[in-house]
Amino acid sequence: MYKNTLLILLFVISVVSCKKTTDDQKFKTLKSTNYSEILNQEFTGDLAYNTTAFVEKYWRVVGNTGFNKSIYKVAEELEKSGFVKEENAKKGDVLTYRIEKRPLQRPTWESVDASLRIAGKEDFLLQHDTNRNMIALNSYSTPKEGITAEVIYVEDTKNLEKIDVKGKIVFAEVHPYRIFRKAIVEGGAVGLVTYNNPSYLQPEKNTTSIQFRTIPLNEEVKSWGIALSYKAKEALKKELSKGKVKLTAVVNTKVYESEELTIVADIKGTTYPKERLVFSAHVQEPGANDNATGVGVALEMATLTAKFIKNNRFTNKRTLTFLWGDEIVSTRRYVEEDSIRAKDIKWGISLDMVGEDTKKTGGTFLIEKMPDPSAIWTRGKDKHTEWGAAEMKLSQMKPHYLNDFLINKFKAQGKIANWEVNTNPFEGGSDHVPFLKGNIPSVLFWHFTDQFYHTDNDRLDKVSQETLKNVGVGSLTAAYTLLNSDKTTATTILNEIEVAALARLQEEKEQSKIALSKGDSLTTQVRIINAWNDWYVKSAEKTLDMVKDSLTLKKEISKTQEKINTTSKQIVEELSKK
Known part of the structure; x- marks a missing residue:
């Protein structure tokens, strides 16, 4: 019984001690x-x-x-x-x-809802609920029932001004901003449908992704643009390969002063x-x-x-x-x-x-x-x-x-x-x-x-x-x-700068050797070494901004700069002998 009581007492003391250590740690001064x-x-x-x-x-x-x-x-x-x-x-x-x-100075913009589908079909190509980037920024709303119009695929947008797109929806694989004026303002198209996801988005893997797009805010034509996912783009092109296609686009946005x-x-x-x-x-x-x-x-x-x-x-x-x-x-x-x-x-x-x-x-x-x-x-x-x-x-x-x-x-x-x-x-x-x-x-x-x-x-x-x-x-x-930086901080960072500078110069020396072996000019290599030398010499001097005045730090900076200059000079001499 005594042993049990002693064990319990030791356990309680241990818990209290651990808690106190934890609390002390928690409120330690930074x-x-x-x-x-x-x-x-x-x-x-x-x-x-x-x-x-x-x-x-x-x-x-x-x-x-x-x-x-x-x-x-x-x-x-x-x-x-x-x-x-x-x-x-x-x-x-x-x-x-x-x-x-x-x-x-200009109205703000807000997307509310949208959908896009091939006219006469029940399935949607896109819906705002799952593709909230589908509406191009600065788009205006369509009528509530949407707009149904023929799609004109413009493969080469340089020829856009030669194509009759009035009253139609222009489809192009380009950023909509680039063709807005020619297609909408000058050509009279009712809207744009575009695709241009860059390769780093891996569109063939992330087939539903849409990278948001922007069109000019035009309060006169009040038109709209819809950006396609890879999946929607492929589906639309497949339909177009069969013949004429009409799209029904519904766009609901808010444009207002703010x-x-x-x-x-x-x-x-x-x-x-x-x-x-x-x-x-x-x-x-x-x-x-x-x-x-x-x-x-x-x-x-x-x-x-x-x-x-x-x-x-x-x-x-x-x-x-x-x-x-x-x-x-x-x-x-x-x-x-x-x-x-x-x-x-x-x-x-x-x-x-x-x-x-x-x-x-x-x-x-x-x-x-x-x-x-x-x-x-x-x-x-x-x-x-x-x-x-x-x-x-x-x-x-x-x-x-x-x-x-x-x-x-x-x-x-x-x-x-x-x-x-x-x-x-x-x-x-x-x-x-x-x-x-x-x-x-x-x-x-x-x-x-x-x-x-x-x-x-x-x-x-x-x-x-x-x-x-x-x-x-x-x-x-x-x-x-x-x-909270001071002279001590500045000295520490100065030492880091020296280490980084010397390491960088050695790395650039090796890269210059490779470049020279491939026929690059010595003049260019010397210019690169000197550029890094200048960059680090000036970087070292900037550590003075952490102190108000320090003769000691200035002396340390001079020593670091001398090491950097000496190393650069040696590297240039070595490269010049190649």
Whole structure:
């Protein structure tokens, strides 16, 4: 009996001790040495996922019902976590937000319902319930009973103006925007039916996918366009091979005046409140991964940080800002409308397509780097995505430590979570671009290739809560480090820059050897080596932006730059002897 009592007592003590350890861990103060550890414990991905589920229900265009509901959902969750509206904020409030409202210069648009079928047949080629991307953005409604008209297949759209399409439906395998004027405005067609899914969507596998399409908003002709899936396109072409075909198209949309909403949430810094890091997540687009996931991850990042601050577990020296709005437009306005504020935006990061279940979508998580020489000379391990890239010049390069700093932070998270992290050279197309145009260091977090990109199969089942968590943890670990960066941080990053620079130069040396063996010019190889040398020498110098004045750091920077210059010179000499 005594032994049993003793065992029970020891068990209770053990449980209480474990609980106390767990509680201590849960309320541990965040500092640079444990950011990753605590964030991995407390960033669950629950709010990110649930927000994604809410937002992805809607086909979101700036100003429409789904966009606005998403904005107000974010505002609701911010208030729950302690953010107060700027207009009601008191002097000492750290957590504030505002909803910026501006009248739209053009009407907004909303899809309601649609169907397409071959006249006289019961089965539908397409229905909005299962293909919600079938209506081209900016389409107007047909009469309630729809429009029935003959289909004219235009194989070569260059000949469109020679074909009589008046009163008919034009069918072409091209983006509808390209033929709208000739077919509708000039030709008098009643509507467009088009197909042009790119190969990376694997249309012959994903036969029901429709990548959303846009036509001009024309308030005079008030016409419409319907995008086809591969399956519907093949079925229509099969019918056309038998002879004349008529289609019945029913389109129901809303076009109305509205306003543009943008949320700006600030977590005010204690020491340098004017200096800030900005995360931007765009709300518009019809998908789950694109970009309900960005909205969700940013929201959980903001609310978790608010919890840490309210519990006195975290203090940020610099201000952390979150933007939710219209892609590129909201970020560009934030950067351009206040030149004084813009000077103190030290870093900008775009959260776009950040929650993918890559087993289903394909591709990997990517950090799209700031413009560096790999955007000009893409070789070795570097490669562009199927998104593609425009030609760039050395004058467009943006030397900065942010690339390698973020890569290192995310690779560390990848190692912890067994999560694949890759990079791609700069390509553009998201909210990092306005930052870069404002000379603000910025990168894009995203996924590609995605076989459901911009299609109506980009739904919640393609989202991974684990990925949402990994992106959120990696983002906050990096953000907290930068927000509280000092001379020690700058020295650490400078060392990382040195390691990255020397590794890159060695890699480029090997690539140059390969290029020379294939007959490429030595002049070009020297130019590439020198470009990387210049990029990293200038990147090293940028670490000074984390300290106010440091003679010691300047000396360390000079040493790093000397090593980079010496290595580059040796490589050029070695290549010249080949």
